[in-house]
Amino acid sequence: MPLGYYPGCSGEGSGIEYKMSTEKTAEMLGIKLKELEDWNCCGATSAHNTNQLLALALPARNLAIAEQMELDTILAPCAACYNRHRAAEDKAREDPEMRQKIAGIIDMEFQASSHTISVLEWLAKDVGAEQIKAKTTRPLKGMKAACYYGCLLVRPQEHTGFDDNEDPQSMDQIVRASGAQAVEWAYKTECCGAALATSRPEIGAKMIYEVIQNARGAGAECIVTACPLCMLNLDMRQAKAGQQYGEKLDMPVYYLTELVALAGGYTQQEVGIPRHFVEAGSYLDSLPAKAAVIEAAEEAARQAKAGKKGPAAKSADGSQEEEASQKKIEAMKKGFQKNPEKMASRLIQDEERAKILAEIVAADEKKINKLAELMARDQEKASKAAEAYVTGELKKREK
């Protein structure tokens, strides 16, 4: 079934890169997006500031359209659109009287049976970091990113639910799957000021400035967002916010989907990078050089470790090391024979796939030996081999 798609009003205007890159991300993942026909604005903050029924009825018309189109799940990239639709569907589900009332107001059949999801929920939960990693052909190694969740993707918890609202991790996982480094920082879920940047610019500027400062202080070289209003404030209004504090700010800000699609091989042009206000292309261009430096340092560290003991010491130590590693391998083998399920779960997170691995090794001693050897030396390689066994087995079973 295709995934329902609600691009939202900003997708045609200020958030055009978000729309472009979300669509490229879906294409890269082989997911078909089906846009809701003739959708309307969700009413955003202005509606719930003004009238509660209006705030429920506007999204409800879209939800009713999704039901007509038989779409169970609707992807709403904009954090506000997502939040308003999710709030309306939750309210209608828990309060049948209200659902009836709304159905009357929109003059449509309305069951509140569809679910609206955010880009975070889509990528981290439905698609999964593994799948994104698998589709990454140009990892963003060298990038130091501050993952900025803002408000509406994580609050209120009873609507958003799936991630922690104080220290969310889903965006960090996706960013890492794309090859970048996600820094730890304190302003992950602080507010960017939202519409205050328009209505009360001096207040908004302080909030924007503090988010950028905190990211920079934590060592980030860019900020990642999944909300078009956060982007508008942090990107378009960054220069002016800096001015208020006598500073020239130049922190590039990216949509999460831009990064995922870039890592998947799309060009900067295709995902909308040249449309940013804070120049964002040259940082991306600088990444290969940064990655080379990191790789060289990693290699040097490896060699230093290996060479530290010197050739003379090595032979004496070597046999001891050899012995220890042999013991470890034997222990692993025994583990596989005694409790294949447990060993399998150490290699594969997915429960079902781990179960299949347990079945495979129970019938194949050679594979036990191989996995035990790998696990003693390099857990990651062992996991990869285990995954390959399972994938091979599944293909065999399909035939």
Place this chain on the structure above:
Amino acid sequence: MKQTLSLGARSAEGQEQIARIEKEAHTSIKLCYQCGKCTAGCPVAFAMDSPPRQIIRYLQLGLVEEVMAAESIWICASCETCSARCPRGVDIASIMDASRREALAAGKIRDQKVAVFNQAFLSGVKNFGRTYEAGLLLQHNLKTRQPFKDAELGLPMMKRGKVSILPESIKGKEQVKKIFERIETMGRE
């Protein structure tokens, strides 16, 4: 002589307003024990005359007039940090929201800019079914008498393909207009 402090609004109208705010916000102000965690975490408290804890206290004491006169209910960015952190489960952000609606209905609008922004936003949705960002900013600037606000951003926005020249309207715009009209005749909920 024993003295008891009587809490609650003195006027019947005030009592009604507070009851309505609580009902709309779907929460109870009586749960609040004034710890101040809401204010501590509020990202806009620095700009408020009465921060969130004080707003709740006013309501507990029946001082609804003070709440409606506060600028804070218009400054609140609806980020919901307060509600997420309240150890007593008070939905403070919804209280702010409901207080703003109550003030709006009573014609007590402390911050015209926010109210005008909301009005401009919704009138676009009512007429076209969607938000027309460029028109929204223009209307907001005209009504708040600051014609050149953000003008320096106009051209760069256009250059980046971020402004559509004409509003986009939907086929079902009459349907959307009817939604607004039905709610207007129903009054507030």
